[in-house]
Amino acid sequence: MAKKVKRRKEIKRKLLHKYRLVILNESTFEEKISFKLSRLNVFVTASLFMIALIGLTILLIAFTPLREYIPGYSSTALKRQATELTYKTDSLVRTLNYTNRYLDNIRMVLKGDIENNEINRDSLFEQFKLDPASVDLSPIKEDSLLRAEVALEDKYNLFERDTNRKNLVLFPPVTGTVSMGYDLESKHYAVDIVAPIDTPVKAVANGTVIFSEWTADTGYVIILEHQDGLLSVYKHNGSLAKFQGTVVRGGEVIASVGNTGELTTGPHLHFELWDDGNPVDPQNFLDFN
Template identity: 30%
Template sequence: MFEFLKRLFNNQNRELTFVLFDEEEPESSTSYHFKPAQLWRLFYGALTVVCIIVLLLVMFTPLSTLLYNREDAQLRERAIKISKKVQALQDSLDARDTQLAEMQQVIASGADTSFNVTKEYQAISDQKRSETLEPETVSDVSIDRMLSQNDIIFSKIFDSVPEFPTTYPIDGTSTRGYNPESGHYGIDIATTKGTEFKAIADGAIVNQDWTVNYGFVLHIQHSNGIITVFKHAASLSKSIGDIVKKGDILGTAGDVGVLSSGPHLHIEIWKNGVPQNPNAYLIKS
């Protein structure tokens, strides 16, 4: 059979004669003239028609469920999208709970205020009130720092609403935007190592920490329920409980943390526990 098909294929453009003999009447015969090319075209045409019919049956009849269920695929795709959104919301809630817990801890540690004066300033204030203290023993720099700190405490900076939009907290270029769906709740500002970054509004330091992923992390509480978060800092010049004014230097940026891909500063802005797009609050100077 294979040899017969092979000969037909090799002689497909030649006209062949097909002769049929009757075993009971050998003398009678019937002959047919044809070209193998026509036979092959008929075979390919029939095969194409069969494939089209099978494809239509699979696409538009219940037989498709035996091979592929489009509704199940759509449901799986929707479930994956919903799962990602739920995970993003859960991350947001976890971050909010962490910040609230840190704020409660700071508030609980003070009697009359959430923000305590550092021991250095308190010691200088006590010395200044002492009658036996000579004026020369306190340096001019320490007095200036003490008065500045006290002025801030009594100025009720948390009664005023922060002014936005304001300039970037650091000189640099925005390289990655706000994308809460992927867990990126702020923006990245590329800069050079050692560049100082500043506070964007009056507030107080409610958390300062070092993490493997983000390096030094700083949280600042402002009025109107706003919290700013700085990550990937190489160093910090403020501590928990310090009062800061807009423009005060908070530290320096660097390429710090496992998740850092280069020298930059990451800044987040939260309001009442909900992440905000920093681009709505910041403008490049």
């Protein structure tokens, strides 16, 4: 016990023992500065200095741009910018997909193609084969009303399918003799109207020119986009009076009758109407005589 007490006193004496730190002039040995220190003072001072240094470092990292130079420590501004770029990228991808679909529709209109998805009926019957005895086939009231309503609608009637188009008025692009009508079987999704060359071709309704160029097969072609996905197509023109992006009004001259393109047999207007990617018979809505 006495040894422990003696040892404690010895440690206390060493910690509190005073030392004098003197700074002398090297040439004259003149005393410039002197300090009285103890081991305890040096230890406390060094500890406080280290704590202050650590605190200052933390403040610099937390509140200054220096933290951006530390690996794995990203700034809030960079995170915000990365998030905004992600949203913009996603928006651009959606816009690109929409544009590609839109261009595919224009390509279909120019080529006169309709997507025909063939379905293997036998495989469908096998996959969804049901026992008729287990199904209640008696129609309900709502089903009967729906069937009656659908039966009154014309598949290619663009006005009946959209009530917003009831106020849409179509003007005949030209007047003349219809040499060839609309025929789904021969894939002639238009009417050919014979008219004198250079006869003005007019817009059937208000719209925007989305295509106005020369094509090898159908010569000068102009396509207008109207409300609710309705497109009007004018082919084999002799000249075009409007450019892509121009807004036109119904009855405004947009081209002239011609005989251009490899697939023409004389001066006429090849006129088509497309409703949401599906061709419709123009003679159901216009009188060309």
